Amino acid sequence: MGDNMETTRRFLAKDEKFSEVSLILSDVCAALKEKGYDPLDQIVGYLLSGDPAYITSYRNARVLIKRLERDQIMEELVRNYLERLEII
Numbered sequence: 001m002g003d004n005m006e007t008t009r010r011f012l013a014k015d016e017k018f019s020e021v022s023l024i025l026s027d028v029c030a031a032l033k034e035k036g037y038d039p040l041d042q043i044v045g046y047l048l049s050g051d052p053a054y055i056t057s058y059r060n061a062r063v064l065i066k067r068l069e070r071d072q073i074m075e076e077l078v079r080n081y082l083e084r085l086e087i088i
Contacts, residue, residue: 021076024064031061047074 018026029039035056046054047070055062065073082088 028061031059
């Protein structure tokens with residue numbers, strides 16, 4: 001039985017509120033907080049430099065964030081910000 005029944009799987013419907021980017025950022029932020037880092041500082045450092053060392057490897061956070069392109073992350077962040085301001 002190669003299927004691990006204890007693994008949590010996520011299903012994303014196209015109209016679901018949270019995108020893959022937001023789910024990954026949420027997991028990365030949780031891992032950073034658990035390790036005592038400020039998620040804002042660490043993610044900004046990663047986005048500006050491209051250096052994955054800004055992201056902890058704890059809970060596979062570094063592997064998760066590297067699944068995304070930095071411009072994908074920035075686009076999601078700006079879109080959410082502008083939507084909250086009701087600009088777009």
